[in-house]
Amino acid sequence: MRSIDAAQRRARLGVRHRLAYEHRAADATEIARSMVVLHATDPATVFLSVGARGRDLVPADVEKALYDDRTLLRMLAMRRTMFIAPTELVPALQASCANALAVKQRRTYGKFIEQAGVIDGDVRAWLDEVEAETHQTLLSMGAATGAQLGKAVPRLRTQVNPTPDKSYAKPTNITTWVLVTLGAEGRIVRGRPNGSWTSSQYTWAPIESWLPAGVPEIPAEAAKAELVRKWLHAFGPAPIADLKWWTGWGLGEVRKTLAQLDIAEVELDGGTGVLLADDLEPVPTPEPWAAFLPALDPTPMGWQSREWYLGPHAPALFDRNGNIGPTIWLDGRIVGGWAQRKDGEIVWRLLEDTGADARALIEAEAERTTTWFGAVRAIPRFRTPLERELTA
Secondary structure (H helix, E strand, C coil): CEECCHHHHHHHHHHHCCCCHHHCECCHHHHHHHCCCEECCCHHHHHHHHHHHECCCCHHHHHHHHHHCCCEEEEECHHHCEEEEEHHHHHHHHHHHHHHHHHHHHHHHHHHHHHHCCCCCCHHHHHHHHHHHHHHHHHHHCCECHHHHHHHCHHHHCEECCCCCCCCCCCEECHHHHHHHHHHCCCEEEEEECCCCCCCCEEEEEHHHCCCCCCCCCCHHHHHHHHHHHHHHHHCCECHHHHHHHHCCCHHHHHHHHCCCCEEEEEECCEEEEEECCCCCCCCCCCCCEEEECCCCCCHHHCCCCHHHHCCCHHHHECCCCCECCEEEECCEEEEEEEECCCCCEEEEECCCCCHHHHHHHHHHHHHHHHHHCCCCCCCCCCCHHHHHHHC
16 A cells, blocks of 8 residues: 655645646636635635636636636535536536435425415425526526516515524525525526625526536436546545545445546555545645635635644634634645735734745735735635634
């Protein structure tokens, strides 16, 4: 069994995640491909993740890829999490993750509607009709907000109280439920937001706006194999438990998918992991580098076992639900955290001694991050101890 130590894993991270200077890219879509997908629960994360990995890129370049060239698409996938995906990967994400999510969401929302007793007859058939009408309306409108669709499709304004036994509960219309389900099913997509690149008030568009023929259907097993292959190239070597966590699949499902691939088991510091069998050769260590990664960046959120790059810094950098805040990286490991104050100043703190040369690299990255924000101010959706402290 070949042994791959933490230093080699950090070298791979720097190169394949396009964080080492000589491997940064001049194309937002290529950066997304390098990461498999970009984490998009917080809209600002997408832009800051690209900025950290880009050469001469600005936020408008990301918007162009998303809304003009449409080489990137926003969708729910693994762990019911929002991601930005290269459009060529959408079929694999749809078949491996989103289809099952759509079934689950429709079942849940249908149960709420049935329990509320607001519909006479077959709830599933009624929901199918509302979904079809909403999709058709979007095809005719081109794009619309949820509020606009609610006016155009009256049944979207049906009121349901999903938790009538709670003191805080109140009825809500089903617009968001229908839109989320249609999105998970790959029939509609979140488009350009109202506001800046930090906004989550999206318009909606039919999937045909991005993929004229809709999402191509591929077998689920082939889709899972494609997704795992890409993850192993970007994040391997890693324990199987990390892959299970990242995909949100059951262990049996993960092992069945790995059996389709030519993989090798390798020894890691403190355990074993898997890697593509044709990817065993060492990756050369890049020149020293530093990076300011945003909250929920796909690099730290790519593994569940994080000791080899996180060290003892979790209490300062994670919230209680396991969401990571803004982090400072040096040569493949986390050495501190950062934040943006209300006046736009980027403030940061090292959690360990890095030396003068490294500090100069970090200061340069702070300047790059300030430039990327420009006049935009963004508070991370999930606040972490250090981020709160730096902005107090």
